[in-house]
Amino acid sequence: MVSVKEIPGAMGLEREQLLDLYYKMFLSRTVAQRERMLNRLGKGPFAITGEGQEATQVGATFALRPGHDWVLPYYRDIGVAITVGQTPRDLLLALLSKSEDISSGGRNMPSHFSEPKLRIVSGSAPVSTQLPHAVGVAFAAQLRGSDEVALVTTGDGGTSPGDTHEAMNFAGIHKCPVIFVVENNGYAISVRWSQQAAVPDVSVRAAGYGFPGVTVDGNDVLAVYGAAKEAVERARSGDGPTLIEAKTYRMVPHSSDDDDRRYRTREEVEAWGKKDPVVRFQKWLEEHDLVDRRKLDEIQQLAAEEIDEATEYAENAPKPAPESALERVYAD
Amino acid sequence: MAEKTMLEAVHDAMFEEMKRDERVIVMGEDVGEGGVFRATEGFVAEFGPNRCVDTPLAEAAIVGVAIGASLNGILPIAEIQFADFSHPAFDQLVSEAARLYYRSNGTWNCPITVRMPYGAGIHGGPYHSQSVEAFYAHVPGLKVVCVATPHDAKGLLKSAVRDPNPVIVLEHKKAYRLYRQELPDEDYTIPIGVAELKREGSDISLITYGMMMHHSLKAAETVHEQDGVSVEVIDLRSVSPWDKARVLESVKKTGKALVVYEDNFTGGFGAEVAATIAQDGFDYLDGPVTRLASPDVPIAPFAGELEDFILPNPEKITTAIRKLASY
Numbered sequence: 001m002v003s004v005k006e007i008p009g010a011m012g013l014e015r016e017q018l019l020d021l022y023y024k025m026f027l028s029r030t031v032a033q034r035e036r037m038l039n040r041l042g043k044g045p046f047a048i049t050g051e052g053q054e055a056t057q058v059g060a061t062f063a064l065r066p067g068h069d070w071v072l073p074y075y076r077d078i079g080v081a082i083t084v085g086q087t088p089r090d091l092l093l094a095l096l097s098k099s100e101d102i103s104s105g106g107r108n109m110p111s112h113f114s115e116p117k118l119r120i121v122s123g124s125a126p127v128s129t130q131l132p133h134a135v136g137v138a139f140a141a142q143l144r145g146s147d148e149v150a151l152v153t154t155g156d157g158g159t160s161p162g163d164t165h166e167a168m169n170f171a172g173i174h175k176c177p178v179i180f181v182v183e184n185n186g187y188a189i190s191v192r193w194s195q196q197a198a199v200p201d202v203s204v205r206a207a208g209y210g211f212p213g214v215t216v217d218g219n220d221v222l223a224v225y226g227a228a229k230e231a232v233e234r235a236r237s238g239d240g241p242t243l244i245e246a247k248t249y250r251m252v253p254h255s256s257d258d259d260d261r262r263y264r265t266r267e268e269v270e271a272w273g274k275k276d277p278v279v280r281f282q283k284w285l286e287e288h289d290l291v292d293r294r295k296l297d298e299i300q301q302l303a304a305e306e307i308d309e310a311t312e313y314a315e316n317a318p319k320p321a322p323e324s325a326l327e328r329v330y331a332d
Numbered sequence: 333m334a335e336k337t338m339l340e341a342v343h344d345a346m347f348e349e350m351k352r353d354e355r356v357i358v359m360g361e362d363v364g365e366g367g368v369f370r371a372t373e374g375f376v377a378e379f380g381p382n383r384c385v386d387t388p389l390a391e392a393a394i395v396g397v398a399i400g401a402s403l404n405g406i407l408p409i410a411e412i413q414f415a416d417f418s419h420p421a422f423d424q425l426v427s428e429a430a431r432l433y434y435r436s437n438g439t440w441n442c443p444i445t446v447r448m449p450y451g452a453g454i455h456g457g458p459y460h461s462q463s464v465e466a467f468y469a470h471v472p473g474l475k476v477v478c479v480a481t482p483h484d485a486k487g488l489l490k491s492a493v494r495d496p497n498p499v500i501v502l503e504h505k506k507a508y509r510l511y512r513q514e515l516p517d518e519d520y521t522i523p524i525g526v527a528e529l530k531r532e533g534s535d536i537s538l539i540t541y542g543m544m545m546h547h548s549l550k551a552a553e554t555v556h557e558q559d560g561v562s563v564e565v566i567d568l569r570s571v572s573p574w575d576k577a578r579v580l581e582s583v584k585k586t587g588k589a590l591v592v593y594e595d596n597f598t599g600g601f602g603a604e605v606a607a608t609i610a611q612d613g614f615d616y617l618d619g620p621v622t623r624l625a626s627p628d629v630p631i632a633p634f635a636g637e638l639e640d641f642i643l644p645n646p647e648k649i650t651t652a653i654r655k656l657a658s659y
């Protein structure tokens with residue numbers, strides 16, 4: 001095998017790291033598929049997943065120091081949660097709203113990731129309210145003289161609420177160490193990007209806040225990682241925020257309650273299916289002679305075992321005690 | 333002991349908390365220059381611009397950034413210049429600050445203080461006069477205090493800063509420079525959720541808070557002198573949580589309850605107090621639980637004649653007391 005460092009586009013990652021990147025993408029996909037299956041089997045009333053956006057989520061998060069840096073994901077971000085260290089078991093416990101669910105003990109909807117130990121900040125449903133929080137986390141790191149950075153994600157619809165503007169403006173003024181990642185999948189439920197904004201690339205808005213903005217191919221995990229790595233370096237060295245717009249596609253309906261046939265053609269969905277970021281990265285690894293069929297089987301088998309173990313565990317885990325609904329409203 | 337106005341008490345509470353704990357910062361519009369009410373006068377000189385932060389004019393960011401900072405080791409005191417402008421931050425207060433602890437099953441908490449000068453009677457017009465306590469008292473996860481004396485302002489603001497939950501401190505603007513009060517030199521706090529008996533009485537319990545507490549004391553004095561009616565005045569001071577036990581204990585003694593609040597009549601916080609007395613104090617009552625509040629018009633029209641007409645005042649309270657006493 002050739003030395004990885006000589007491979008153009010590997011962004012300086014070693015083979016082991018590249019395989020880890022692939023594993024995280026594949027595992028994220030596996031968890032998402034299992035979540036939707038369990039929902040269809042009637043085991044959980046709601047599922048919201050992000051098949052098709054793994055390159056964006058895993059690639060951006062891979063540039064962080066997990067547990068040191070902060071992430072403020074949105075509901076689509078199984079890939080972010082997996083990359084900083086949540087397990088399929090954690091995610092399925094949340095899907096089935098079991099009492100052990102680390103994110104919320106069954107109080108929040110599934111895919112509202114949270115874990116203080118991993119510095120995943122609990123999120124809500126109102127779109128983009130997490131952006132000011134990310135700026136606050138980053139601002140606090142600055143005040144405390146720490147080199148932590150915060151990475152926050154939102155969708156293309158998430159570029160519209162006022163909180164997004166207020167957060168970016170504040171971050172620009174104070175040069176907060178924060179990375180804004182817009183997962184532009186072209187739709188906010190059914191609303192197309194052309195009805196969301198009058199510019200083709202939302203990254204141009206960064207100029208209005210006094211920091212750089214870039215648009216990357218969100219289905220190219222190494223391109224996203226490269227952009228994030230640069231943004232993290234900027235943030236850590238005191239140069240302030242970056243806006244990364246990753247152009248990608250959600251290959252599944254918005255949520256288990258959505259029928260995307262109402263607003264997009266099957267041709268369009270199939271065309272994007274051919275650009276599947278997990279398959280694309282797998283091919284890249286094969287082309288560069290970094291994996292063979294045996295290694296791929298091994299990785300995929302590992303993910304299958306992990307998800308089966310997690311499913312069994314989560315299905316058998318206890319539900320929260322009903323009367324615990326009254327507890328933990330206020331901290332003591 | 334030193335004599336202080338409520339505004340000076342607010343200033344001193346923050347100053348002392350920032351001296352005591354370097355995690356405490358203040359942030360808001362114009363705070364660097366001392367703030368429009370001058371509550372942070374001299375803070376930049378003492379603590380530097382990193383701990384007395386001028387924010388852009390963006391209330392959702394003021395509260396949202398404070399929330400984020402509080403998750404990462406900072407104890408922010410966010411100032412909303414006027415409570416009327418907390419509405420752009422409503423989502424951050426209600427969806428985020430209030431719910432963070434519950435929705436994370438007690439694994440994240442949000443120790444922020446949000447100060448809001450509020451209240452009418454200062455020719456503030458419809459956008460510098462509102463009472464917002466009912467909005468926030470309605471929301472589990474938030475604590476809300478309403479201060480109208482120098483002593484309470486200092487003690488409750490300090491408690492707010494030290495509380496692990498989000499606390500909204502509503503400071504009545506008309507009380508800012510109303511009078512001076514002797515304050516202890518040493519550090520003290522007042523527990524959130526504890527009412528204060530302002531005047532003992534035996535015929536009627538008058539439950540109130542904010543500026544209406546001052547008006548109610550005047551009215552109680554008047555009816556005592558002119559009618560021989562003995563009114564017990566209770567200042568709630570906190571509306572979430574609020575001191576139900578203290579209120580019911582008083583109503584048990586007097587058998588009559590008058591609730592006075594400055595907000596609109598319908599759905600104002602006093603409605604909650606009245607409903608609680610009606611339900612839990614029914615056996616004690618020998619008169620209708622009575623509410624006196626502002627009529628349901630936007631508070632407050634600017635012209636003095638209009639504003640005076642709508643707000644409760646000592647005369648209107650006196651009339652309400654007399655009516656209730658006649659039962």
Ligand SMILES: Cc1ncc(C[n+]2csc(CCOP(=O)(O)OP(=O)(O)O)c2C)c(N)n1
Nearest residue numbers: 076125126127155156157158185187188189
């Ligand atoms: C403030 C707010 N308005 C409306 C909704 C309902 N809603 C949930 S997701 C969504 C679309 C969000 O789209 P986008 O930000 O592009 O992210 P995507 O779902 O495509 O990943 C809407 C309208 C909400 N959650 N919050």
